[in-house]
Structures are given as structure tokens and as C-alpha cells.
Amino acid sequence: DGVMGMGAVRTIREEIAQLDRAGRMKVGRVQHGAELSTNDDVRSDRIIFLSAGDEDSTGGGQDDISASTPKSADASPLLRRYIWAIDRLRERLGASASLTQRVGGGLDGCTAMCAIYPGGGSRYVKHRDALPYRAGRKLTAILYLNEGWQREHGGELRLWPAVEDNQPPAPPLIVAPLADRLVIFISSLEHEVLPSWAHRFAVTTWMHNRRDTALESLAERMRARKASGHFDAKALLAAMDAEAAEDGDC
Numbered sequence: 001d002g003v004m005g006m007g008a009v010r011t012i013r014e015e016i017a018q019l020d021r022a023g024r025m026k027v028g029r030v031q032h033g034a035e036l037s038t039n040d041d042v043r044s045d046r047i048i049f050l051s052a053g054d055e056d057s058t059g060g061g062q063d064d065i066s067a068s069t070p071k072s073a074d075a076s077p078l079l080r081r082y083i084w085a086i087d088r089l090r091e092r093l094g095a096s097a098s099l100t101q102r103v104g105g106g107l108d109g110c111t112a113m114c115a116i117y118p119g120g121g122s123r124y125v126k127h128r129d130a131l132p133y134r135a136g137r138k139l140t141a142i143l144y145l146n147e148g149w150q151r152e153h154g155g156e157l158r159l160w161p162a163v164e165d166n167q168p169p170a171p172p173l174i175v176a177p178l179a180d181r182l183v184i185f186i187s188s189l190e191h192e193v194l195p196s197w198a199h200r201f202a203v204t205t206w207m208h209n210r211r212d213t214a215l216e217s218l219a220e221r222m223r224a225r226k227a228s229g230h231f232d233a234k235a236l237l238a239a240m241d242a243e244a245a246e247d248g249d250c
Contacts, residue, residue: 001180001181001182002180003143003180003181004082004180005180006147006179008078008082009145009147009179010147011078012076012078012145013146013201015076015079016114016116016145017116017201019048019114020046020116024048025046025047025048025114025116026047027040027043027044027046027047028044028045028046028115030042030043041125042124042125042127043123043124043127044117044118044122044123045115045116045117045118045124045193046116047113047114047116048113048114049111049112049113050075050113051075075112079112079203082143083110083112083205086141086205089141090107090109090139090207091107093139093207094106094107094108094207103139103186103187104134104135104138104209104212105134105211105212107138107139107207107208109208109209109210109213110206110208111205111206111208112203112204112205114203114204115202115203115204116199116200117155117199118196118199119196119197119199120196121154121197122195122200123155123192123193123194123195123196124192124193126158126160126191126192127190127191128187128190128191129187129188129206130187131188131216134216135187135216136212136213136215136216137187137208137213138186138187138207138209138212139184139186139207140186140187140204141184141204141205141206141207142157142182142204143180143181143182144177144178144179144181144182144201144202145179145180145202146179146198146201146202147179149176149177149178149179149198153196153197153200154194154196154197154198154200155177155193155195155196155197155198156176156177156193157173157174157191157192157193157194158172158191158193158194159175159185159191160172161173162186162189177200177202187206
């Protein structure tokens with residue numbers, strides 16, 4: 001708690017509200033394979049991805065992400081300062097061998113997104129931000145911007161801890177979305193946003209691995225081509241075998 005200071009929290013929250021009033025925030029979409037669609041029964045937030053003027057601030061994941069689309073915004077100086085601070089945190093966390101081993105890869109980039117849950121029971125049902133095997137996203141960091149939050153406002157984060165070998169599942173954690181609170185967790189953990197009965201603001205940043213992001217994107221494209229009948233798996237495997245044989249002759 002106490003990450004940015006309440007003055008910064010109010011400023012960032014108002015900036016996001018202005019983006020929403022200007023119609024720049026769009027309903028969050030849900031990914032099924034390579035397909036993206038809206039479904040209010042699953043997810044009912046409004047989002048905008050951020051560009052801080054650094055091409056490495058974007059990349060990969062399970063949502064509609066592109067800093068070159070109209071849904072992206074150039075971050076304000078204050079938001080850039082926050083993203084810069086999170087990126088420095090990413091560098092420090094990435095220096096931990098035990099952490100990178102646990103999440104399955106190094107941390108060499110960030111993606112940032114602002115979100116509003118507009119009340120009325122808006123929510124995001126149980127999901128993962130990344131698949132539990134070699135996904136691009138490694139860590140999820142959420143900064144909450146909800147000054148004066150009360151329990152009746154709802155919108156808590158419910159997070160299921162990882163299941164350890166030979167151990168019974170632990171009960172989920174409930175985290176209140178208090179203003180100026182930063183929550184960081186492994187992106188492959190299951191979590192949900194409980195129904196929100198008041199406007200709920202947050203900035204989410206994903207710390208990712210570029211190589212795994214690229215491989216994940218490639219795998220999705222290959223699955224899409226296979227589903228459409230335009231992917232020849234036998235030809236691909238034959239080419240890989242031929243390349244491996246050539247490498248063996250060197």
C-alpha cells in the first residue's frame with residue numbers, strides 16, 4: 001500500500017475517467033484460441049492499453065493488445081512515471097534466479113492497461129492471464145485507484161494460490177481494491193474480479209518474456225491455420241526433420 005500517493009492516484013483515476021468519457025475505452029474481450037469476442041457474462045470491464053512512447057512497452061498476452069490501434073493511448077507524464085517505476089521493479093525481479101525459474105523465463109518487457117468496471121455488478125469471472133506453460137506473460141501487477149472504497153462497493157480480487165505437490169488446495173485469497181494498493185502475482189494463477197457495485201479503477205501491468213510471447217503468438221497462429229484447413233502439420237514436421245538432419249551433418 002502507499003505506492004504512488006493519493007494525489008497521484010486521484011490524477012490517474014481522473015485521466016482514465018476522461019478517456020472513458022471520450023469513448024476511447026472499449027469493452028474488454030475474451031480470448032478463445034486465436035479468436036477474440038465480447039461476453040458480458042464473463043467480462044464486463046472497459047479497457048485501454050497504454051503506449052509510453054517505448055515500443056517495448058507492448059507485447060503479447062491473452063487480450064486485445066496493440067499500441068498502434070485507436071484503443072491505445074499515449075500515457076500522461078504521471079502514468080509514464082508509474083510505468084517506468086514498474087519497469088524498474090521488473091528489472092529487479094528479473095534478477096532473481098529463483099523467481100524466473102518459478103515463472104518459467106526471464107522478465108524482459110511490460111504491457112500496461114487501464115480498466116474501469118462501471119458498477120452494476122460488472123465483473124470478470126475466474127480466469128488466468130496466461131496459460132500455465134511457457135506463456136509470454138509471467139507476472140501481473142495491479143495498481144488500484146479506488147479512494148474511499150467500502151466493502152459494499154464489491155470488486156474484490158479473488159486469487160487462487162498455486163497447488164503444491166501432495167498438498168490440499170489452499171483457499172482463495174480476497175484482496176480489497178483499495179486506492180494506492182499494488183498487488184503482484186504469477187500470471188498463470190486463477191483469479192477473478194468479484195461483482196462491482198461502484199466504479200472500480202485500476203492500472204494493470206504484465207511483465208512478460210519476449211521470446212515466450214513470440215512463441216505463444218506463433219502457436220496461436222498455427223492453431224488458427226490448422227482450424228481453417230490451411231496448415232499442413234506433416235509438411236512442417238518434414239521441414240523440421242530435414243533441418244535437423246542438415247544440422248547433424250555439420
